[in-house]
Amino acid sequence: MSAPLRIAVAxxxxxxxxxxxxxxxxxxxxxxxxxxxxxxxxxxxRARGKDRGVDLSGVAxxxxxxxxxxxxxxxxxxxxxxxxxGVARRMVEAAIARGRAVVTAxxxxxxxxxxxxxxxxxxxxxxxxxxxxxxxxxxxxxxxxEGLAGNQVRRVYGILNGTCNYILTQMRRTxxxxxxxxxxxxxxGYAEADPGFDIDGVDAAHKLAVLSAVAFGTETDIAGxxxxxxxxxxxxxxxxxGELGYRIKLLGIARMTEHGLEQRVHPCMVPLETPIxxxxxxxxxxxxxxxxxxxxxxxxxxxGAGPTASAVVADLMDIARGRSPMTxxxxxxxxxxxxxxxxxxxxxAYYIRLMVRDRPGVIADVTAALRDQSVSLExxxxxGRSPDEGVPVVLTTHETEEASMRRALARIQAxxxxxxxxxxxxxxxP
Amino acid sequence: MSAPLRIAVAxxxxxxxxxxxxxxxxxxxxxxxxxxxxxxxxxxxRARGKDRGVDLSGVAxxxxxxxxxxxxxxxxxxxxxxxxxGVARRMVEAAIARGRAVVTAxxxxxxxxxxxxxxxxxxxxxxxxxxxxxxxxxxxxxxxxEGLAGNQVRRVYGILNGTCNYILTQMRRTxxxxxxxxxxxxxxGYAEADPGFDIDGVDAAHKLAVLSAVAFGTETDIAGxxxxxxxxxxxxxxxxxGELGYRIKLLGIARMTEHGLEQRVHPCMVPLETPIxxxxxxxxxxxxxxxxxxxxxxxxxxxGAGPTASAVVADLMDIARGRSPMTxxxxxxxxxxxxxxxxxxxxxAYYIRLMVRDRPGVIADVTAALRDQSVSLExxxxxGRSPDEGVPVVLTTHETEEASMRRALARIQAxxxxxxxxxxxxxxxP
Numbered sequence: 001m002s003a004p005l006r007i008a009v010a011x012x013x014x015x016x017x018x019x020x021x022x023x024x025x026x027x028x029x030x031x032x033x034x035x036x037x038x039x040x041x042x043x044x045x046r047a048r049g050k051d052r053g054v055d056l057s058g059v060a061x062x063x064x065x066x067x068x069x070x071x072x073x074x075x076x077x078x079x080x081x082x083x084x085x086g087v088a089r090r091m092v093e094a095a096i097a098r099g100r101a102v103v104t105a106x107x108x109x110x111x112x113x114x115x116x117x118x119x120x121x122x123x124x125x126x127x128x129x130x131x132x133x134x135x136x137x138x139x140x141x142x143x144x145x146e147g148l149a150g151n152q153v154r155r156v157y158g159i160l161n162g163t164c165n166y167i168l169t170q171m172r173r174t175x176x177x178x179x180x181x182x183x184x185x186x187x188x189g190y191a192e193a194d195p196g197f198d199i200d201g202v203d204a205a206h207k208l209a210v211l212s213a214v215a216f217g218t219e220t221d222i223a224g225x226x227x228x229x230x231x232x233x234x235x236x237x238x239x240x241x242g243e244l245g246y247r248i249k250l251l252g253i254a255r256m257t258e259h260g261l262e263q264r265v266h267p268c269m270v271p272l273e274t275p276i277x278x279x280x281x282x283x284x285x286x287x288x289x290x291x292x293x294x295x296x297x298x299x300x301x302x303x304g305a306g307p308t309a310s311a312v313v314a315d316l317m318d319i320a321r322g323r324s325p326m327t328x329x330x331x332x333x334x335x336x337x338x339x340x341x342x343x344x345x346x347x348x349a350y351y352i353r354l355m356v357r358d359r360p361g362v363i364a365d366v367t368a369a370l371r372d373q374s375v376s377l378e379x380x381x382x383x384g385r386s387p388d389e390g391v392p393v394v395l396t397t398h399e400t401e402e403a404s405m406r407r408a409l410a411r412i413q414a415x416x417x418x419x420x421x422x423x424x425x426x427x428x429x430p
Numbered sequence: 431m432s433a434p435l436r437i438a439v440a441x442x443x444x445x446x447x448x449x450x451x452x453x454x455x456x457x458x459x460x461x462x463x464x465x466x467x468x469x470x471x472x473x474x475x476r477a478r479g480k481d482r483g484v485d486l487s488g489v490a491x492x493x494x495x496x497x498x499x500x501x502x503x504x505x506x507x508x509x510x511x512x513x514x515x516g517v518a519r520r521m522v523e524a525a526i527a528r529g530r531a532v533v534t535a536x537x538x539x540x541x542x543x544x545x546x547x548x549x550x551x552x553x554x555x556x557x558x559x560x561x562x563x564x565x566x567x568x569x570x571x572x573x574x575x576e577g578l579a580g581n582q583v584r585r586v587y588g589i590l591n592g593t594c595n596y597i598l599t600q601m602r603r604t605x606x607x608x609x610x611x612x613x614x615x616x617x618x619g620y621a622e623a624d625p626g627f628d629i630d631g632v633d634a635a636h637k638l639a640v641l642s643a644v645a646f647g648t649e650t651d652i653a654g655x656x657x658x659x660x661x662x663x664x665x666x667x668x669x670x671x672g673e674l675g676y677r678i679k680l681l682g683i684a685r686m687t688e689h690g691l692e693q694r695v696h697p698c699m700v701p702l703e704t705p706i707x708x709x710x711x712x713x714x715x716x717x718x719x720x721x722x723x724x725x726x727x728x729x730x731x732x733x734g735a736g737p738t739a740s741a742v743v744a745d746l747m748d749i750a751r752g753r754s755p756m757t758x759x760x761x762x763x764x765x766x767x768x769x770x771x772x773x774x775x776x777x778x779a780y781y782i783r784l785m786v787r788d789r790p791g792v793i794a795d796v797t798a799a800l801r802d803q804s805v806s807l808e809x810x811x812x813x814g815r816s817p818d819e820g821v822p823v824v825l826t827t828h829e830t831e832e833a834s835m836r837r838a839l840a841r842i843q844a845x846x847x848x849x850x851x852x853x854x855x856x857x858x859x860p
Contacts, residue, residue, distance in 0.1 A: 022580055022722050032647070032760050033579055131577075137723035139577025146576075147561075147569025149463055150452055150743030217462070275729055278708050292452050293567035293730065293740035299705055300726035310723035313580030323753060330462050 001036055005320040007103075008042035008072040010065035010091060011080030012052055015105055015132070016045065018305030019078065019312050020054040030313070034320040038313075042072035069095040076101040076319055078312060084108035096120045096128070103315040105132035105308055111209035114220030115335050118327035128327045129315035134207045135160060135284045137307025138300040139314060144214045144288060145329040151290025153215040157253035157428070160207040160265075162282035162302045163191045163198040164230050164250040168238070168267075169280045172247070177235045190282060200229035201250065201265040208252030211286070212263055216256055216338065217330045221263070224340030225252075228266035237353055237423060240394050241269055244351070244379070247277040251428060260339035262346060268428040269351050275299075344403040349378065349427040352397070354412065355390040355420040362417045363393070369411040370397070373404040390419040396427065431461065434469040435750040437533075438502040440495035440521055441510030442475035442482055445535055445562070448735030449508065449742050450484040460743070464750040468743075472502035499525040506531040506749055508742060514538035526550045526558070533745040535562035535738055541639035544650030545765050548757035558757045559745035564637045565590060565714045567737025568730040569744060574644045574718060575759040581720025583645040587683035587858070590637040590695075592712035592732045593621045593628035594660050594680040598668070598697075599710045602677070607665045620712060630659035631680065631695040638682030641716070642693055646686055646768065647760045651693070654770030655682075658696035667783055667853060670824050671699055674781070674809070677707040681858060690769035692776060698858040699781050705729075774833040779808065779857040782827070784842065785820040785850040792847045793823070799841040800827070803834040820849040826857065 009016055023030070023038055031037045042060040062068035069077045069091040077095035079102060081088040088109050095102050102121070104110070110117070110130055121128035131141045135158065144156070159165050163185065170181045182199065185191035197203050205225040213220045230250050241248045246269035254263045270277045275297045279285040284302030289295050301307040318325070328335060356362045363380070370377060376398040384391045397405070409422050439446055453460070453468055461467045472490040492498035499507045499521040507525035509532060511518040518539050525532050532551070534540070540547070540560055551558040561571045565588065574586070589595050593615065600611045612629065615621035627633050635655040643650045660680050671678045676699035684693045700707045705727045709715040714732030719725050731737040748755070758765060786792045793810070800807060806828040814821045827835070839852050 018722070025721070026580060026582055029582060029647075030580060032764060033756075035761070137578075137720075138726055139573055142572065142577045143569055146748065147572045147744055148567075148740060149747045150456060150460060150740050152456055152459060217459075275705065275708060278705060290567075290740060291455070292448070292736040292743075294737060296568055296728065296730035298726065298728045301724045306722040307724055310578060310580050310720060313722075314577050317579045318576065321755075325751075326463075331465070334462060 001031065004037040004039040005076060005316065006039050006041040006074040007076045007078055007316060008068050008074040009040060009078040009080065010044040010068060011082070012043060012045035013080070014305045015308045015312070016080045017052050017054070018309030020052070022309040022313050024054055030317060034317050036320055038316050038320055041074050042068055044068045066091045066094050069100070070098055074100060076103055076316060079104040079106055082106055082108065084112040089113065092117060093120065096124050096126055099124055099126055101127040101129070101319050103129045103312055105130070105312060107133040107203070107206035107210055111206040111220050111222040114210065114213055114328070115332070118332040118335065121327060122332040127319055127324050129318065130210065131315050132308045132311035134210050135286050136300065136302040136304065137310045138284060138286060138298045138302070139311065140211070140286045140298060141214055142314070143296070143298060144211070145325060148288055148290050148293055148296065149329065151292050154289040154291060155253065155255040156211050156215045156286065156288050157251050158286035159249055159276060159279050159284050160204040160252045160302070161198055161250060162284055163195070164204070165279065166190045166282045167199070168230060168233065168248055168250065171235060172238050172242070175235055175239070178231060178233060199231060201227040204250060204252045204265045208254055208263055208265055211252070212254040212261060213328045213335070215254060216261060217328065217334065217336060218261055218338040219335045221261070221338065221340060224261065224263055226264040226266070226343045230267055232423065233267050234423065236392060237425060240353065244396065245272050246270060246427070247272060248425065249276065253428065257341045259345040260341040262341040264343065264346070267425050269425055270428055271430055274430045346402040347399055349399050349429065350397045350405055351425045351427055352395045352409070353423040354393045354418055356393050357417040357419060358385055358387050358391045359417055365415050365417065366393070366412055369408045373408040375400045375404055375408050432466040434467040435506060435746065436469050436471040436504040437506045437508055437746060438472035438498050438504040439470060439508040439510065440474045440498060441512070442473060443510070444735045445738045445742070446475065446510045447482050447484070448739030450482070452739040452743050454484055460747060464747050466750055468746050468750055471504050472498055474498045496521045496524050499530070500528055504530060506533055506746060509534040509536055512536055512538070514542040519543065522547060523550065526554050526556055529554055529556055531557040531559070531749050533559045533742055535560070535742060537563040537633070537636035537640055541636040541650050541652040544640065544643055544758070545762065548762040548765065551757060552762040557749055557754050559748065560640065561745050562738045562741035564640050565716050566730065566732040566734065567740045568714060568716060568728045568732070569741065570641070570716045570728060571644055572744070573726070573728060574641070575755060578718055578720050578723055578726065579759065581722050584719040584721060585683065585685040586641050586645045586716065586718050587681050588716035589679055589706060589709050589714050590634040590682045590732065591628055591680060592714055593625070594634070595709065596620045596712045597629070598660060598663065598678055598680065601665060602668050602672070605665055605669070608661060608663060629661060631657040634680060634682045634695045638684055638693055638695055641682070642684040642691060643758045643765070645684060646691060647758060647764065647766060648691055648768040649765045651691070651768065651770060654691065654693055656694040656696070656773045660697055662853065663697050664853065666822055667855060670783065674826065675702050676700060676857070677702060678855065679706065683858065687771045689771040689775040692771040694773065694776070697855050699855055700858055701860055704860045776832040777829055779829050779859065780827045780835055781855040781857055782825045782839070783853040784823045784848055786823050787847040787849060788815055788817050788821045789847055795845050795847065796823070796842055799838045803838040805830045805834055805838050
């Protein structure tokens, strides 16, 4: 058996604690599978005294994770601090500069600085591994970069945020509005006290930027991601989705188009007969469409101590086995700076929900606005009759360009019979 | 860029043709991702003259694949001939003996001789890769051996045969009996003229034996797999499954129990709320349950030129990138010869369907037989009333031991009010 792989771990919260627990529980099996042990030689965290349920005797303690990355006598630095800048970035840069491999779960860091870090790691000949940064325990980076590496990816998309999926699932099951379900989720610990990072789509956007880079060999481009969260998904829309044969999911979607790399995070209508429609609660799922393999769907837990530790340790085992994958699947010098496809050029089908005054001629005005932008209707339904109040009208369209859709909606919104801003949810074709 | 990886391909049918087409279509991207090209330098197939739609000029032709494995000037031999013995085995052994890496899609060969071949490959220091042997385009071997390598696997199971899944899906959708749907599937090319290999569970058993070895670090043991096919699944049972909240799927299931390694292939009732219940038509899916990651489900096409070629090429790219994985995830010398858990010791819940004479006292006799074996009923339903003909009675049980269930069924079958042998379908807990 070879010498142990020596690791220094920064951040001993949920994920860091999970990594130490996993290495303790399955250490012998891991050694058999790698031909060497993985030994924690140093750690760094905020509170030194805290009982984490793992034996840290004989492990060097560092108050400063950046100093640990520079000074610890280790082969790999594991960064579980988080954040796009600050300590996390400085310690990763320090580790690479010292010729140490890096394993991280930090999607924000990669989304913002992935290409630069990949170039630095490649120049220094060290591994920068980040399986845990996307979709928790699902080995989606390995699947894209190795398992499906012979394919040209046509589209990659997924349910990348467990909090949003939990909220949307609960809204559907209970019929209750977004704000109520969010409050419950916060009480249960499924949503943060400050939930914006999750529910506004920021977290999913970070993960999508990482997936795109691996799928298309491009520089990570978080600025190129069009982001909408789930705050405006109404209980009404969830109900209509069911009637129309859809589920509403927050998806991150990337594909290469004639206008450039399209990256978007927003609520989608997905047909009930697709696998992703049945991914519920806090589960994540990623769909890869390759030119030869067709559609491969992977589903699992996207967060939590165990699943995330599983991904971190898989990266460590790859390094222990002597593997040096290229960060985003091609040499860092060959990463392409893709042009971001403007959202106006997006083509797809749409669900539109209006609240209108129940008067003769309303539908004629609405459909005229669509016709004048060459938007073709696929279905229309109106529920209820109420001459004095608003009634909902739902329209679905055939594939059209987003710019046309937006122009038609602006005209519809200006009608005095239309009582609220129209709600738009894109329909994602299977 | 390094020197090309030179490959010799035996078998130019659907899969072999797909591999050549993929390498031709995506050769430049593959070279960028591996740092070297993958070059086909030799091929062997039955009919030399046949037009396969790919340019074979400059490629050495061998009538004898074994001779090619020995003599071709190559780094890797790709075996796409098939079969547990004969040419396939001889050429793989010849390639290993010559120090050449082997990539194969041959589940029968691995299920029967996996451990011996792994030892030979390890002794010679060559790679034996077989991603394409299980679940086609889904990178399940890589997922188990690398992506989830930090986990102890609790259970691995899946829909491993597309033909059976297609037939069961069609039976459910149309309500038609097995024989009719099979005949249709044969006409459409989804089932072979001689369908036994698929519908009797043999193909799924081969794949399960390979999965078990990777999941548990055991020698492949095809003899230890309990195998039942789908011939006896009735249209009635498919209907009752729906009523009870299940779908019927042919699953291959492996788990380590106190009685040894349990490997079984048989029709199962799977709850509608599980992802695998929604895997339909020819799609395959594999579920891995790990102690830290929880449940990871992967779904994709399990057969066909494109998906299988995707898996073969992924193996080739791993080799081109200089990776030498251990065949079944641990050194071949450490593979354990697991004791096969006897099926009598299996514990689970059961669906039982009887055809009984509609007389008073029948149910009392049936339930007494179950009680005397300590089998606890979970539900019972009887459909229709017909004093002169048989009526179906469906029972589901709580978890019990298979031996008890079998004894109770023997007594039930002997009742003169029971008109047909009872049908038993195991309920697989999520």
